[in-house]
Amino acid sequence: GKEVVIANAIIAILTIGGQQLFSFFTFSCPCHVGQNLIYGLAFLGVPALILLIVGYALNNQTWRLVTGRRSHFEKETTSNRLLNCKLICFVLCSITGRALVAPITWLAVTLINGSYYVCAVSEYVPVYYYGANPNVTDSERRRILATFPCSELVPPEMSRARDEVILLLRYQSHVAGWLLIAVVVITVFLSYCLASCFSPLSFLHFRYWSSYVHNEQILFDEATEQHSRLYAMQHVRKFFGFVPGSENVKEIRIPSLREWQAISGLAFLKQVDEEHYDYSLLHDWALKERANGKYLKTDEDP
Numbered sequence: 001g002k003e004v005v006i007a008n009a010i011i012a013i014l015t016i017g018g019q020q021l022f023s024f025f026t027f028s029c030p031c032h033v034g035q036n037l038i039y040g041l042a043f044l045g046v047p048a049l050i051l052l053i054v055g056y057a058l059n060n061q062t063w064r065l066v067t068g069r070r071s072h073f074e075k076e077t078t079s080n081r082l083l084n085c086k087l088i089c090f091v092l093c094s095i096t097g098r099a100l101v102a103p104i105t106w107l108a109v110t111l112i113n114g115s116y117y118v119c120a121v122s123e124y125v126p127v128y129y130y131g132a133n134p135n136v137t138d139s140e141r142r143r144i145l146a147t148f149p150c151s152e153l154v155p156p157e158m159s160r161a162r163d164e165v166i167l168l169l170r171y172q173s174h175v176a177g178w179l180l181i182a183v184v185v186i187t188v189f190l191s192y193c194l195a196s197c198f199s200p201l202s203f204l205h206f207r208y209w210s211s212y213v214h215n216e217q218i219l220f221d222e223a224t225e226q227h228s229r230l231y232a233m234q235h236v237r238k239f240f241g242f243v244p245g246s247e248n249v250k251e252i253r254i255p256s257l258r259e260w261q262a263i264s265g266l267a268f269l270k271q272v273d274e275e276h277y278d279y280s281l282l283h284d285w286a287l288k289e290r291a292n293g294k295y296l297k298t299d300e301d302p
Helices: 002-026 036-057 060-067 078-099 101-113 115-124 138-146 156-198 203-240 257-263 281-288
Strands: 251-254 294-297
Touching: 002 036, 002 101, 036 078, 036 101, 036 115, 060 078, 078 101, 101 115, 101 156, 115 138, 115 156, 203 251, 203 281, 257 281
Parallel strands: none
Antiparallel strands: 251 294
16 A cells, blocks of 8 residues: 555665665774675674564564464364465565565665675685786785775775776675665565455455555554543542543542552553453552542632
8 A cells, every 4th residue: 555655665765864874984894804704794684684673573463463363262174274374474474575675775775885795705806906916825815805995905006906896896786786676676566466466356446445454443543542541541530539631529539558559560461360351550459449448528619
């Protein structure tokens, strides 16, 4: 839907901006044999991995998939098991697709930028730099090549060789970045085509279904907010004798020290029977205790 496209575009733009700032303020190639590869790959892969994990964590469907369980009253049949597996695969693919937006954007932008790739593989360039002694050892050649990302460490006679190597590596990095973008675009397009071909709904019916699901979620969230507020209001009224926003409050309840201690502390979800839970310490107190105690009259006239 349009909201998904807009959300993915915003994520991609934020990732691009973050990558540019990240590269400008933190990236500095060590220009040392054995360290360039580790440093370059770390800056290339670790942020992408973190963005992937964050993408999974911020998707509500992930937690629905993790916490969702088949009803105890539903009979487990072969057809139900197969349908459940298909649904899990579909949802998992959808979650993964959304989670991959940021890391793929990061990888594509960093490859097009070229600095990370140049730092990582400079010492492994399979070309001999100009003006070098043909009898130089491989270890010495790698040491010199490793300094190429840092122009101030390159001897003047190696400037031409450095320019050639940097151009070659940037070319490879740019090509890899654009190939990654092309593969992702083609994969997304083919996925949508296949999903549309195998969908049992027509185009307009699918739009209606998408609109219904969207509106249902909005209404459910509004009902959840109102229902939980009304439910919590009963417990707050029992503890204090009134609820915020009440007019003409004639008396308020003074909770005892024992009651304050009962609702204080760490609150855990507590199961009270097979189908019900206590959501908080105040909830637990309101269900178990009677609202006796001291009440204080209030002056209605200011």
